[in-house]
Amino acid sequence: xxxxxxxxxxxxxxxxxxxxxxxxxxxxxxxxxxxxxxxxxxxxxxxxxxxxxxxxxxxxxxxxxxxxxxxxxxxxxxxxxxxxxxxxxxxxxxxxxxxxxxxxxxxxxxxxxxxxxxxxxxxxxxxxxxxxxxxxxxxxxxxxxxxxxxxxxxxxxxxxxxxxxxxxxxxxxxxxxxxxxxxxxxxxxxxxxxxxxxxxxxxxxxxxxxxxxxxxxxxxxxxxxxxxxxxxxxxxxxxxxxxxxxxxxxxxxxxxxxxxxxxxxxxxxxxxxxxxxxxxxxxxxxxxxxxxxxxxxxxxxx
Numbered sequence: 001x002x003x004x005x006x007x008x009x010x011x012x013x014x015x016x017x018x019x020x021x022x023x024x025x026x027x028x029x030x031x032x033x034x035x036x037x038x039x040x041x042x043x044x045x046x047x048x049x050x051x052x053x054x055x056x057x058x059x060x061x062x063x064x065x066x067x068x069x070x071x072x073x074x075x076x077x078x079x080x081x082x083x084x085x086x087x088x089x090x091x092x093x094x095x096x097x098x099x100x101x102x103x104x105x106x107x108x109x110x111x112x113x114x115x116x117x118x119x120x121x122x123x124x125x126x127x128x129x130x131x132x133x134x135x136x137x138x139x140x141x142x143x144x145x146x147x148x149x150x151x152x153x154x155x156x157x158x159x160x161x162x163x164x165x166x167x168x169x170x171x172x173x174x175x176x177x178x179x180x181x182x183x184x185x186x187x188x189x190x191x192x193x194x195x196x197x198x199x200x201x202x203x204x205x206x207x208x209x210x211x212x213x214x215x216x217x218x219x220x221x222x223x224x225x226x227x228x229x230x231x232x233x234x235x236x237x238x239x240x241x242x243x244x245x246x247x248x249x250x251x252x253x254x255x256x257x258x259x260x261x262x263x264x265x266x267x268x269x270x271x272x273x274x275x276x277x278x279x280x281x282x283x284x285x286x287x288x289x290x291x292x293x294x295x296x297x298x299x300x301x302x
Contacts, residue, residue: 002028003028003099003100003101004028004029004030004074004099004101005027005028005029005101005102005103005292006022006027006028006029006030006101006102006103006104006105006288007030007032007080007090007092007099007101007103007104007105008022008029008030008031008032008104008105008107009032009080009083009092009104009105009106009107009108009234010031010032010033010034010037010106010107010108010109010231010265010267011031011032011033011034011037011061011065011075011107012037012038012039012061012107012109012265012266012277013037013039013060013061013064013265013274013277013278013281014107014109014264014265014266014277014278014280014281015031015033015105015107015264015265015281016031016061016064016065016067016068016281017064017277017278017281017282017285018105018107018264018281018282018284018285018288019031019068019071019073019075020064020067020068020070020071020073021281021282021285021286021289022073022285022288022289023068023070023071023072023073024071025285025286025289027288027289027292028072029068029072029073029074030073030074030075030076030099030101031068031073031074031075031076032076032077032078032079032080032092032094033075033076033077033078034077034078034079034080035077037061037109038109038110038112038266038272039057039060039061039274040057040058040061041057041124041125041131042056042057042058042060042135043056043057043125043126043127044056044127045057045060045135045136045274046136046138046139047134047135047136047138047273047275048060048274048275049275060274076094078094078095079094079095080092080093080094080234081093081094081095081096082234082237083104083234083235083237083238084238085238085258086100088102088259088260089101089102089260090102090103090104090260090261092104102260102292103260103261103262103288103291103292104260104261104262105262105263105264105281105284105285105288106232106234106235106248106256106261106262106263106264106267107263107264107265107267107277107281108230108231108232108234108265108267109230109231109265109266109267110228110229110230110231110247110266110267110272111228111229111231112131112224112226112228113224113226113227113228113229114224114226115148115173115197115224115226120224123207123222127139127221128205128207128221128222129207129221129222129223129224130221130222130223130224131223131224132272133157133160133161133223134271134272134273135273137160137161137163137164138164140161140164140165140220140221141164141165142164142165142167143164143165143167143220143221144165144167144169144218144219144220145161145164145165145167145168145169145219145220145221145222145223146168146169146170146171146207146217146219146221146222146223147161147168147169147170147171147222147223147225148171148173148197148222148223148224148225148226149170149171149172149173149174149179149225149226150172150173150174150175150178150226151174151178151179151227152178152179152180152181153225153226153227154170154171154172154179154225154226155170155179155181155182155184155185155190156181156225157223157225158170158185158188158190158225159184159185159188159190161223162188162189162190166189168189168190168191169190169191169192169193169217169219170185170190170191170192170193171193171195171197171222172192172193172194172195173195173196173197176194179192179194193217203218205220207219207220207221207222228266228272229246230245230246230247230248230266230267231267232246232247232248232267235248235256235258235261235263238258238261239258240256240257240258240261241256241257245270247267247268247269247270248263248267248268250262250263250264250268252283253283253284253286253287254268254280254281254283254284254287255284255287262284262287262288263284264277264280264281264283264284265277265280265281268280
C-alpha cells in the first residue's frame with residue numbers, strides 16, 4: 001500500500017467497520033491495531049443484530065477483520081504514540097515510524113475499571129462477572145445479582161437490574177459519602193452492603209464474593225459498575241474538545257472539533273454498544289469520504 005489517505009486508530013468494531021466502508025469507497029486505509037479491544041472479552045453476545053443464537057466477541061472481530069481486508073484495508077499491529085498536525089494533514093508516530101495521512105478516525109474505545117481482586121479476569125471471561133447490563137441483563141432474569149460499585153453509578157445500575165430480577169444486591173466498596181442514593185435502593189428493593197471485598201471466588205457456575213466481616217455470599221453473577229476511562233489522549237493532546245467525562249465531542253457526522261479528525265465508538269459516548277459503534281463508524285466513514293471528495297473537487301458545486 002502507498003501512504004494511506006485515512007488512518008484509523010483502533011481495530012475494534014468501530015474501526016473495522018469504518019475500514020470496510022472506506023475500502024469500498026476505494027480509499028487507501030491503514031488500521032493500527034493495539035490489540036485486545038473490549039469486544040474480545042465477550043463470551044457470547046445475544047443482542048448483536050443478525051445472530052439470534054448468539055456470537056462471541058472474538059468471532060465478531062474476526063468476521064469484521066476479514067471483511068475489511070477483503071476491500072483492501074491494511075491492518076497492522078502497533079500503537080500510535082503521537083498524532084500531530086502538519087498543515088492540512090496529520091503525522092502519526094507509530095512505533096517510532098512517522099506516517100502522513102489526510103484524515104484520522106479515532107476508534108480507540110475505553111478502558112474498564114475492573115476491581116483489583118484475584119480471579120476477576122477469569123470471571124469476566126466466563127461471564128460470571130459482567131460489565132454491560134444493557135448487553136446481557138436479560139440473561140440475569142430471576143437470578144441472584146450483585147452490582148459492585150464505588151459511587152452512585154453502582155446505584156443506577158442496581159436500579160436498572162431490577163428490570164430483570166428481584167434479587168439484586170448493591171455492594172458499595174467506595175467511601176460512604178459517594179453513595180447518596182441509599183434511600184432509593186431501599187425503595188426499589190435493592191439490598192445494600194457497604195464493605196470492601198477481598199476476592200472473587202468461582203464455584204462452578206456461581207460467584208462467591210468475600211470480604212465483609214468474615215461473611216460470604218454467593219451470587220449467580222456480579223456486575224462491575226466501576227466505570228471506564230476513555231482512550232482520548234491523542235485527541236486531547238491535539239486540543240480537541242472533550243466532554244466532562246473525558247469522551248470526545250463530535251457532531252452529527254462524527255467529526256470532532258478539529259478539521260480532519262473524526263471519532264466513533266465508545267470513545268465518543270457512553271452507551272458502549274457494538275451496534276452503536278458500527279453505526280457511528282458508517283456515518284464517520286461516509287463523511288470522511290465526502291469531505292475528501294469535496295477537497296479534491298469531485299463534488300457537484302452548489
